[in-house]
Amino acid sequence: MNWASCAGLLAGRTAVVTGASGGVGRGIARALALAGAQVVVAARSPAGGGETVDLITAEGGQALFIATDVGDAAAVSRMVEQAVAAFGGLDIVVHNASSTQGRPTPLEEITEALWAEQAAVSLDALHHLAHAALPHLKNTGRGRFLVLSSAQGQHGGAMNPAYTALKSAQRGFVKALAREWGPHDIVVNALAPAALTDAAREYLESDPERTREAMKSFPLGRMGDMRDDIGPAAVAMCSDLWRYVTGQTVNVDGGYYTAL
Amino acid sequence: MTAETPLAGRTALIVELGLPLLGGMAEGLEDAGAAVAALRDPDVMGGVMGDAEAIRAALNDLLGETVPALVVLSLLGEASTVIRPVEQTDIDSWRAAAIEPIRTAMRLLTVLGERMKPAGEGAVVFLAPSLSLVGGAGLVGLCTMLEGQRGLMKSVARQWGASGVTVNWAAAAPRALSSHFDAADLAAKGDAVPIALGRRPDARREIAGLASWLAGPAGRGVTGATLMMDGGEWMVP
DSSP, X not given: OOGGGGTTTTTTOEXXXXXXXXXXXXXXXXXXXXXXXXXXXXXXXHHHHHHHHXXXXXXXOEEEEEEOOTTOHHHHHHHHHHHHHHHSOOOEEEEOOOOTTOOOOOGGGXXXXXXXXXXXXXXXXXXXXXXXXXXXXXXXXXXXXXXXOOTHHHHOOTXXXXXXXXXXXXXXXXXXXXXXXXXXXXXXXXXEEOBOOHHHHHHHHTOXXXXXXXXXXXXXXXXXXXXXXXXXXXXXXXXXXXXXXXXXXXXXXXXXXXOO | OOSSOTTTXXXXXXXXXXXXOOTTHHHHHXXXXXXXXXXXXXXXXXXXXXXXXHHHHHHHHHHTTOOOSEEEXXXXXXXXXXXXXXXXXXXHHHIIIIIHHHHHHHHHHHHHHHHHGGGTOOXXXXXXXXXXXXXXXXXXXXXXXXXXXXXHHHHHHHHHGGGTOEEEEEEEOHHHHXXXXXXXXXXXXXXXXXXXXXXXXXXXXXXXXXXXXXXXGGGTTOOSOEEEESSSSSOOO
C-alpha cells in the first residue's frame, strides 16, 4: 500500500474509532492517522489501546487512548467530550467495537445474557454514539458516521443468528440515519470487511487445506490486511472523496460477497 | 389441494404483535383452504413473548399437537412504530424499538422450530413494511429492528434448510399495510411511474396469496428470500 496516495486526505480532522485496541479497529485507526486524522482510540483495554497509540505515534500520527465501554451511555458521552477537548472538534465516528462473546451459537442456544451483551455493543452503542456525536458532526460538511458491519448481515450466517441479526440491524440503522442526518450534511455508511484478523489467521494456518478451500471464496485469493486493505477504504469513506455516498454498505472483502 | 387452495386441510398460524398489519390475512389464508389460528392478543404480546416457555405454552393452548403448514409473523412492537428523530429517543425507548423485537423473533422462532422441524416441512413468512430496505427518517429504531429481523430470517433459513422448513420475508409498501405510516416522511421513488402497477396490493388476495404460495408445493424451493410486494416501486436488487 502506497500511503502517499492518502496523505492529507483527513488532515485537520478528528476521528473516534471504537474497539481500536486491536484487530480491524486498530487497522482503521492507523489508516485514518496515516491520512492525517487525529485519532481517538476508544476501547476498554488500556493495554491494547496503548499499543495502538504507540503504533500510530511511531508512524508519525497523533492519537489518544480513552478508556470506553461503548455500551455505557455516560462513558460514550464522556469520551466524546474528552476527544473534543483534546483535539478541538469531532468529524468522524467509526463504530467498530464488537462483542467478545460473538462465537457461533445456534438459535436455540442463544441465552438472554449472550444476547444482551452482544446487543449492547452493537446497537446500544450506536444510540449512544449518535446522541453524543450529533452536535459536533452536524452542518460542518465533514461529519462522517461509519459503522463496521459484516457480509454475514447480508447473506446470513447459518450458525450465528445473533451476530447476523445484529449486523443486519446495523445496516437498517445506517440507511435510516443517512436519511435522517442528510439534512445535517452528515454522511452515514457501513463497511463490511473480510479482514485477516489474528483469529482468522490462526484458524486458517491450523489447516492449509482448509485455507485453500476458504480462499476459493475470495476472487482476490486472500483476506484483507487490516491497515493496508480495509483501512484505505475507511479513509476514502471518511474523506471528501466519498462525500456524496450515504446510506450504503460497502463490502471491502476481496470480492467475497458480490450479490447485491 | 388445487392451485387455488394450496393449504387445503392444513393449518396456518398468524402471530401479530403490536401494530396490526395483517388485515385480510386470515381471510386470504382461509380462501387458500387453511384452518387459521391466530395469536394477536395484546396481553399475550406484552407478557408471553418475553419468555420462551410462555410462548411454548401459548402455542400448545392454541394448536394442541397440530403442526402449522404456514406461520405468518408480523412483529412490530408499539415502541418501534413511534416516529421521531433518534436524538429524541432515550435508551429505554431505543431498546424497546430497535432491539427487543429482534429477541422476541428469536424466541418465537426457537419455539416454532421445535414444532415444525421434526415434521420436515412448513413455511414461516415474516410480513413487514418495505421501508427498512430503503431507510426512513424518524424511523431509525424501526428500520434497525426490521433489518435485524430480516438478517435473523436469513440465518434461520440456512440453519433450518435441511429440515425442509423454509423461512422468508415479504415486504409491502408501508401505507398499504397501515395508515399509521401516513404520518411518516417515507422515501419515495422519484419517477414518472413511481409504482409500476400504480396501486397498493390487495391484502386478502395478493399478500395472503404470496404467503400461501410459499407454503404450497410450488413455493418449497424458496427460502431466505426477500419478496417485495410493493407493486414494482423499488425493484431491488
